[in-house]
Amino acid sequence: RQGHLPMVMLLLKCGADPSLIDGEGFSSIHLAVLFQHMPIIAYLIAKGQNVDTTDFNGQTPLMLTAQKAIGPEPMRFLLKFNPSLNAVDNVQKNTALHWAIASGNTSAVDLLLEAGASLDIKNVKGETPLDIAYQSQNHFMLYMIQEEEKMRNRRNNRLLKIVEKYELFLMLASSLTFMWAIGYVVDLGSDSWLLKGGLLLSLLFGMSLFVRQLVGLKNLRYLPTAFLLSSVFWMSMTWFFWFLPDILCTQEMQLSLELLVNLNLVQTDEHMMGLLYYFYKTWSTDPGYIKTSEEEKKENIIALAEAGCLDFRTFCTSCLVRKPLRSVHCLACQACVARYDQHSLWTGKCIGIGNHYYYLLFLFFLTMTGVWLLYGSLQYWSNHCAASFHQDDAWMYFTQTVSCFPWVSYISSVACFHTLWASVWLTVQLYQIVFLGLTSHERMNLLVQRKSSKHPVSLRRTPYNLGCFQNLADFFQCNCFGMFKPNIIDWTKQYKLFHLAKEKNVHSV
Structure with a gap:
C-alpha cells in the first residue's frame, strides 16, 4: 500500500x-x-x-x-x-x-x-x-x-488481407501517382487557375480518402517517406528526360560534350545512387534497439531493485529493460534506442547509434541531388524561356518562368523544399556532433532545462563534449591521421560514464 x-x-x-x-x-x-x-x-x-x-x-x-x-x-x-x-x-x-x-x-x-x-x-x-x-x-x-x-x-476479408499485405507498396504507388497528377494538372494548357485549383482539391480529397480507408495506423508514419521517395523518382525522371537531353543538344564543341558527360551525367548518377543507397542503409540498419530475453528482463529487475535503482531513470517500464546511458524509449517504434537522436519523419525509423552515420550521408546526398536539379532547372529556363533575370524584374521573371514550363517549375519547387530542409538539418546535426557532442534529443532536453532552471545551463559543458576533434573522431570512428584515438563504446551496454569529465561544473543530460 x-x-x-x-x-x-x-x-x-x-x-x-x-x-x-x-x-x-x-x-x-x-x-x-x-x-x-x-x-x-x-x-x-x-x-x-x-x-x-x-x-x-x-x-x-x-x-x-x-x-x-x-x-x-x-x-x-x-x-x-x-x-x-x-x-x-x-x-x-x-x-x-x-x-x-x-x-x-x-x-x-x-x-x-x-x-x-x-x-x-x-x-x-x-x-x-x-x-x-x-x-x-x-x-x-x-x-x-x-x-x-x-x-x-x-x-477476415480476403481482398483486404491482400491489400494489408502490400500496404506499403500501395502507399508508394499512390504517392507516385498523386505527385504525377499534381504536375499534370499544373501543366494543363488551360489558363483558368480556378479549374486547376478545383482539380488539385479533388486530388487532395481522393488521396486523403485512400489513406484513411486503406492505410493502417501502423504504416501511416511511412507516408512522408513515400512522399520523399516519390519526389526523388520524379526529380530523377525530370533530370534524365528534360534537362540532360537539352544540355546535350545545346553543346557545340566535343570538348564541352565530353566535359558534360563526365561532370553532369556521372555526378548526378553518383548523387542519386548515393541518396538511394544511404536512405536504404538508414531505413534497414538497426538503430541500436536494446534487446534482452524474458529471463534477462526479470534478472535486471531484481538486480536493479536490490541495488535501489529501480526507477524511471534507469528502468524502462515499457520495454522492461535496464536503460543504458543516452538511451531513450521511442513511442513510435515502441523500443528503447541506444544513443537516441530522433525518430526521423522522412525515413519512418529511429536514428540511433547504429544508423546515425548513414543518416548524415543521406542528408548530404539529398542536398547535393537537390542542388544539382536546381542547377539543371536554371539551365533549362535560360535556354527555353524568353524572360531574362537581368532585363526583367524578379517578379516578372518568376511568373514567366513558371508559366513557360509548369512541370519544371513544379519539380524545382519540390527539389527546393527538400534541399532546404535537408541542408539546414545537416548543418544542425554536424554542429551538435562536432561542437556539442550531443544528440538532438539531449540538446532539446538541455534547452528545456535552461528555460526552467534559475541557474545558467551551458550546452557545451556536458560529460559527452570532449572537444571538437575528439567528438568528430568518436562519432566517425576515425583517428584523423593518428592525431586522435577514438573511444570505442558499446552504447547498448554502457551504464556508467566512460571517462572523468575534464571540468567539474558540468550539466547532466
Whole structure:
C-alpha cells in the first residue's frame, strides 16, 4: 500500500507469501496495481508472482486496473507481462474490457482493444462489451469499439488481407501517382487557375480518402517517406528526360560534350545512387534497439531493485529493460534506442547509434541531388524561356518562368523544399556532433532545462563534449591521421560514464 520496495524485498527474503489475500480480498500484487506502485509490480512478477493472480472475487490485476486505475500507465505496464486479456471474474463474469467500459476508462479501453481483447465474450447478464458501451452513452468509447469491430471484420476479408499485405507498396504507388497528377494538372494548357485549383482539391480529397480507408495506423508514419521517395523518382525522371537531353543538344564543341558527360551525367548518377543507397542503409540498419530475453528482463529487475535503482531513470517500464546511458524509449517504434537522436519523419525509423552515420550521408546526398536539379532547372529556363533575370524584374521573371514550363517549375519547387530542409538539418546535426557532442534529443532536453532552471545551463559543458576533434573522431570512428584515438563504446551496454569529465561544473543530460 505504501510503495515501500525495500521492505517488500526484505519480507520476501524472510519468507513472506505474496499470494495471501488481506481482509479486503486483495493480494499484494493487487494492492501494488491499485496504488500504482510500478517498481513493486515489476519486482513481484520477476520473483515469480503470477500476473493473473485472482483476488477474493476472481478479479485479476488487469481487471482491477481497468476498473479503478486512472491514466494509461498502469494498464500499459501490466500488458507488457502478457496477462490473460479474456479472463473473467467469478461474480459478474466480466472481462477486463467489460470493466474498463463500465468504469468509463477510455485509455484502458484503447489499450485493451489494441492488445486484441475479445469483443464477443458475454458476462452473466449476456452483455458484450459493445452492449455495455451502448448503455454507458459514452459516444467516444462507443465509436472506438465500433471502429475496432469494423477493423477486425475487414481482416477476415480476403481482398483486404491482400491489400494489408502490400500496404506499403500501395502507399508508394499512390504517392507516385498523386505527385504525377499534381504536375499534370499544373501543366494543363488551360489558363483558368480556378479549374486547376478545383482539380488539385479533388486530388487532395481522393488521396486523403485512400489513406484513411486503406492505410493502417501502423504504416501511416511511412507516408512522408513515400512522399520523399516519390519526389526523388520524379526529380530523377525530370533530370534524365528534360534537362540532360537539352544540355546535350545545346553543346557545340566535343570538348564541352565530353566535359558534360563526365561532370553532369556521372555526378548526378553518383548523387542519386548515393541518396538511394544511404536512405536504404538508414531505413534497414538497426538503430541500436536494446534487446534482452524474458529471463534477462526479470534478472535486471531484481538486480536493479536490490541495488535501489529501480526507477524511471534507469528502468524502462515499457520495454522492461535496464536503460543504458543516452538511451531513450521511442513511442513510435515502441523500443528503447541506444544513443537516441530522433525518430526521423522522412525515413519512418529511429536514428540511433547504429544508423546515425548513414543518416548524415543521406542528408548530404539529398542536398547535393537537390542542388544539382536546381542547377539543371536554371539551365533549362535560360535556354527555353524568353524572360531574362537581368532585363526583367524578379517578379516578372518568376511568373514567366513558371508559366513557360509548369512541370519544371513544379519539380524545382519540390527539389527546393527538400534541399532546404535537408541542408539546414545537416548543418544542425554536424554542429551538435562536432561542437556539442550531443544528440538532438539531449540538446532539446538541455534547452528545456535552461528555460526552467534559475541557474545558467551551458550546452557545451556536458560529460559527452570532449572537444571538437575528439567528438568528430568518436562519432566517425576515425583517428584523423593518428592525431586522435577514438573511444570505442558499446552504447547498448554502457551504464556508467566512460571517462572523468575534464571540468567539474558540468550539466547532466
